[in-house]
Amino acid sequence: MKKVLSDVLVLGAGAAGLAAASKARELGAPNVVLLDEKEEPGGVLPQCIHPGFGLHYLKEDLTGPEFAIRLFERTRSLGVKVFNSTYAMELLAHKGRRVARAVTPEGITEFHSKTVIFATGAREKNSFEIGIVGHRPAGVYTAGEAQTMMDLHGAMPGQEAVIIGSGDVGLIMARRLALQGADVKAVVEMLPYSGGLARNVQQCLFDFGIPLYLSHKATKILGKRRVKAVEIVKVGDRLEEKPGTEFEMRCDTIIVSAGLTPRVELLEKAGARMDPATRSVAVNELLETSIPRVFAAGNALTINDLVDYAAMQGEAAAKSAAGLTQSRRLSSDRWRPVVKGRNTRLVVPQYVSGRREVSFYGRVMQPEEDVYLKVPEIEVEFRQLRVKPAEMLTFTITSKEFRKLKEGKITVTIEPKQ
Amino acid sequence: MNQETGKLRMICIVCPLGCELEMETGREPKQIVNIKGSRCFKGIEYAAREVADPRRVLMAVVKVRDGHLPVVSVKTDEPIPKRMLLDAVKAISRIEMEAPVKAGDIVIGNLMGTGARVVATNNMRKAD
Numbered sequence: 001m002k003k004v005l006s007d008v009l010v011l012g013a014g015a016a017g018l019a020a021a022s023k024a025r026e027l028g029a030p031n032v033v034l035l036d037e038k039e040e041p042g043g044v045l046p047q048c049i050h051p052g053f054g055l056h057y058l059k060e061d062l063t064g065p066e067f068a069i070r071l072f073e074r075t076r077s078l079g080v081k082v083f084n085s086t087y088a089m090e091l092l093a094h095k096g097r098r099v100a101r102a103v104t105p106e107g108i109t110e111f112h113s114k115t116v117i118f119a120t121g122a123r124e125k126n127s128f129e130i131g132i133v134g135h136r137p138a139g140v141y142t143a144g145e146a147q148t149m150m151d152l153h154g155a156m157p158g159q160e161a162v163i164i165g166s167g168d169v170g171l172i173m174a175r176r177l178a179l180q181g182a183d184v185k186a187v188v189e190m191l192p193y194s195g196g197l198a199r200n201v202q203q204c205l206f207d208f209g210i211p212l213y214l215s216h217k218a219t220k221i222l223g224k225r226r227v228k229a230v231e232i233v234k235v236g237d238r239l240e241e242k243p244g245t246e247f248e249m250r251c252d253t254i255i256v257s258a259g260l261t262p263r264v265e266l267l268e269k270a271g272a273r274m275d276p277a278t279r280s281v282a283v284n285e286l287l288e289t290s291i292p293r294v295f296a297a298g299n300a301l302t303i304n305d306l307v308d309y310a311a312m313q314g315e316a317a318a319k320s321a322a323g324l325t326q327s328r329r330l331s332s333d334r335w336r337p338v339v340k341g342r343n344t345r346l347v348v349p350q351y352v353s354g355r356r357e358v359s360f361y362g363r364v365m366q367p368e369e370d371v372y373l374k375v376p377e378i379e380v381e382f383r384q385l386r387v388k389p390a391e392m393l394t395f396t397i398t399s400k401e402f403r404k405l406k407e408g409k410i411t412v413t414i415e416p417k418q
Numbered sequence: 419m420n421q422e423t424g425k426l427r428m429i430c431i432v433c434p435l436g437c438e439l440e441m442e443t444g445r446e447p448k449q450i451v452n453i454k455g456s457r458c459f460k461g462i463e464y465a466a467r468e469v470a471d472p473r474r475v476l477m478a479v480v481k482v483r484d485g486h487l488p489v490v491s492v493k494t495d496e497p498i499p500k501r502m503l504l505d506a507v508k509a510i511s512r513i514e515m516e517a518p519v520k521a522g523d524i525v526i527g528n529l530m531g532t533g534a535r536v537v538a539t540n541n542m543r544k545a546d
Contacts, residue, residue, distance in 0.1 A: 046540060049477045049491035055433060063477060065491050065540035069521055154479050154489030179478065179507045198436030202429035203474070207500065306434060385457075391436070 002109040006033035006081075007325040008318065009100060009113035011088050014043020015307045016298025017119030018071035019057075019314035020321075024117075025078040027322035032080045033111060035102060037087045041075075042068030043121055044144065045307070047151045050172055056308035067307060083109075091116070091270040091294070098293060100266075115293045115321040118267060118281075119314055122260035122299040127221070130165070130258045134220045139227035143169035143257035150176055158253025162230050163187040164218045168196040168305075170257020175204035177255075184210045185251055188232055190217045190239060193367055195259065195390050197305065217241065218254075227252055260303045264296065277346035278302045284335050284351040285358040286320035287313060295321055302348045302361055305392040309361065316359070336405075341413025343368060345389065354405040362393040364414055372415050378404040387414060428468060430461040437461050443469065473497035477539070478510045480525055485517035485542040492525050494534040506530060517544045 008024040010017045013036035021034040040046060045053070048064030055061055058070060075082070085105050092099040100111045124142040141149070141157050147169065149155045161177050163170045166189040174184045187205060192215050194201050205212050213232065219241070220231040234245035262280035264272070273290035275282040281289045281296050288295050295317040298310035333353035338360075340347055347362045362373075364387045373393060374381045380401050387393065424444070430437040439461060442452040450469055456462050467473065475497050479489035498506060506529055513525060519542040526536035 046491075049479065049493070049539065051475050051477065051493065052434070063491065063493055063539045066521060069541065151479055151491060152487055152489070154481060179476075179503060180511075181504070181507070197434050198429045198438070199431040199434060202436075203431045206429075207474070391434075 002104075002106060004033060004081075004083075004109060004111045006031045006111065006113040008032045008115050008117065008321045009098070009111050010034045010117045010119055011100065012036060012043065012119035012121055012298070012300065013038070013041035013072075013075075013082065013084075014119060014121050014298060014310070015045060015067070015071065016121075016300070016310040016314035016317075017043070017117070018068070018075050019311035020117045020119055020297055020318040021080040022071070022074045022078050023315040023318035024322045025080055027319060029318075029322040029325045032078075033113065034075065034080050034082045035086045035088055035100070035111065036082070036084055039084055041072045041082065041084070044147075047144075047147045048172070049151045050175075053307050056306065057311045058308075064307075071311070088120075088266060091266045091291075098291075115295065115324050117314070117317045117321055118264060118289075118294065118296045118300050119298045119310075119317075120263045120266075120300040122262050122303055124169075124260055125256070125258040127164075127254070127256045130256065132164070132218055132221055132256075134222060135224050137221065137223040137225055137227050139223070139253045140221060141253070141255055143167070143173045143255050146173050146253075146255050147176070150180065156180060156182065157255070158227075158251075159183060160185060160251045161253040161255055162218070162249055162251040163255045163257055164230070165189065165256060165258040166194040166196050166201070166212065167257040167259050168200050170255060171196040171200040171204040173255055173257070174210050175208060178208040178210060182253075184208070185249055186211045186213050188213045188216045188218050188230075190215070190235060193388065193390070195257075197390060198388075219246075221254060222248065227254055230254055260299060262300045262303065264300055267291070267294070267296070270294075275346070275350055277340070278348060282350040283348065284333075285349045285353060285356065287317040287349065288320060293321075293324055302346065304361070305390075309392070309394070312359075337409045339409045339411045341374075341411045341415075343371075343387070343414040344412055347412045352402075352410060354402040354410075355399065356402075357396060357398050358402075359394065359396050360412070362395075362412060364389055364393070368414065368416070370417050372417065374413050374415050375410055376413065377406075377408075377410045378402060384414075426469070428465065430456060430464050432460045432464050439465050441465055441469070472500040474500050474503060476503055476506055476510075478507050480510060480536075480538070481514045482519060482542050483514060483516045484545055485519065486545050487542065490515065490519050490542040491539045492536050493539050494529060494532075495537050496534045498529060498532045498534050502530060502532065506532075510536060517542050
């Protein structure tokens with residue numbers, strides 16, 4: 001069997017993986033190998049043709065393909081070895097090394113490495129996962145599939161579309177379809193608020209007069225060979241269907257935009273500790289999983305609002321991995337759990353040492369106004385004008401602030417104004 | 419828009435924060451006299467432009483002959499009037515380029531008299 005050796009092995013050449021591979025080289029890791037399942041690097045970026053990428057990370061407003069080109073040119077110029085059309089199937093351990101067994105165009109190859117960074121991204125939830133019944137006619141796509149069709153292959157998914165779920169990719173596709181002359185009948189959202197960024201509701205729906213049905217649920221797809229209509233019903237506060245409110249909306253295309261799930265099956269199978277809140281692996285502040293010398297970044301770690309955050313997590317993981325190529329152990333820290341308090345759905349990282357500065361990413365459960373994000377153990381608080389489940393919270397706690405921490409856990413909690 | 423009170427609400431689209439702007443417009447319909455809700459000066463600039471002359475950057479795809487994929491992504495290099503978006507997409511759809519294409523290549527020099535250029539945003543190599 002073919003064997004490839006490296007110091008840092010990065011899985012996935014999307015924003016997080018490209019940033020990780022480049023950063024690892026810049027920090028002196030001699031041998032960095034990057035695997036990607038697609039023929040072209042960039043992950044989902046090449047099909048995200050709208051602007052809005054890179055404002056934080058590159059201080060420029062770029063489209064997805066432009067952002068990917070920038071990242072890939074840096075990766076290439078730094079001498080990262082890139083394997084395209086390569087799919088990692090299994091993560092193993094062998095003589096103190098981590099081994100990813102992968103299918104490549106040359107057959108099965110074992111990639112042996114001191115460290116591994118999972119930047120494997122996320123997959124979309126499909127219509128079966130959100131409980132829609134009916135036949136399986138043509139014309140049902142996830143938002144990402146519709147985006148691949150339109151923006152990479154120049155094909156229209158249909159002419160009369162209903163979008164189920166108001167995640168950002170669904171909103172972006174509503175606009176793309178409208179611009180391309182399709183009739184976008186509605187975006188249907190089960191919750192009483194949008195799952196996407198407010199600016200996308202404005203510029204993708206309201207700009208084009210596309211109605212947003214909040215607190216409505218699609219229950220059934222009608223049509224045998226091709227989608228003919230979708231059945232929609234109003235839902236109440238506890239998402240219960242309200243009898244007598246059902247109606248049909250005619251359409252030939254249904255686009256499901258019901259959110260993303262991190263792709264970390266390989267890590268789960270290898271025994272990494274999981275966090276049910278992020279549906280991914282739990283990590284410490286070095287972005288290291290419970291499997292030593294294996295790291296996670298980008299949407300594989302937690303679903304990010306911005307590609308910039310994914311790239312920054314890639315760099316953070318690379319910093320940890322590159323540090324390990326010089327010494328055997330990363331740190332002798334004792335890890336304290338990060339506990340979720342009031343109105344806190346998820347927090348990454350899940351463990352901290354209290355000895356260094358940490359960038360946190362979090363999400364709330366319910367929208368609220370004028371609240372404080374608090375870490376009571378160290379008396380830190382950040383005022384938030386608004387918090388929404390669709391909008392990621394980011395905050396940094398410095399090592400100085402951590403000095404107040406005594407024994408035990410830290411809590412991240414959202415508290416109303418006193 | 420509520421015509422009677424001269425009040426206007428919109429969500430700022432400049433950055434992902436999505437500030438909810440509340441404005442009062444003056445006697446001149448295209449003038450703002452008061453604005454609330456913006457977390458930075460860009461929101462105020464955006465609101466002024468949005469009331470006077472709403473514009474958007476347009477993105478689309480252009481057909482490519484002999485490319486490794488059938489279309490390449492493009493954008494306008496400056497925002498164009500919002501009311502022209504749909505016609506502009508039709509104009510862009512009629513273009514056909516030949517591979518190879520480099521990101522930054524100019525596809526249309528002056529889009530429908532707006533002065534905006536349409537530029538490629540991705541590379542497209544010749545099909546093998």
